[in-house]
Amino acid sequence: MIVELSTGKREVIDITEEVKKAVRKLSEGKSGIAIVFTFHTTTALTVNEAESGLMKDLIDALFSIVPKMNYLHNRIDNNAEAHIIASIVGNSVVLPVSDGELTLGTWQRVLFLELDGPRKRKVYVKFIR
Ligand code: ZN
Numbered sequence: 001m002i003v004e005l006s007t008g009k010r011e012v013i014d015i016t017e018e019v020k021k022a023v024r025k026l027s028e029g030k031s032g033i034a035i036v037f038t039f040h041t042t043t044a045l046t047v048n049e050a051e052s053g054l055m056k057d058l059i060d061a062l063f064s065i066v067p068k069m070n071y072l073h074n075r076i077d078n079n080a081e082a083h084i085i086a087s088i089v090g091n092s093v094v095l096p097v098s099d100g101e102l103t104l105g106t107w108q109r110v111l112f113l114e115l116d117g118p119r120k121r122k123v124y125v126k127f128i129r
Contacts, residue, residue: 001026003123007043007114010063012055016109019095019125020102026127029100037092037124042082042116044089045123050109058113062089082115089113097127 001022005013015036023034038045048054062085071080093110096103104110112123 001125005121007117013112014050015112022125027100032129034095035126044086044113045093049107079116
């Protein structure tokens with residue numbers, strides 16, 4: 001099942017409710033795992049707290065740890081840092097599903113990181129029993 005997103009330039013989007021809805025439909029009350037996968041090379045997925053300050057901190061910290069360099073890729077579309085951060089954070093998360101419901105800790109949310117927007121983005125949700 002595909003979840004579609006409209007993103008800003010650089011931002012963290014809480015997609016937990018969309019993933020929960022998809023998992024409910026796909027799992028039909030069964031237990032297993034959900035895989036959430038982003039189709040893009042300048043976006044990432046992680047599980048963390050959806051506190052508004054932290055969501056901005058994540059973006060700022062990630063861009064600050066990737067050094068400013070004369071990246072070869074920037075000859076093409078000037079977004080090498082976004083690609084590098086996407087690779088560091090990762091393009092998927094695996095989540096437990098119990099009786100049709102995502103099983104997350106109290107403060108855990110599924111977070112989508114847009115690193116080179118604004119764009120239309122697609123995230124794939126797959127349920128495996
Ligand atoms: Zn690029």
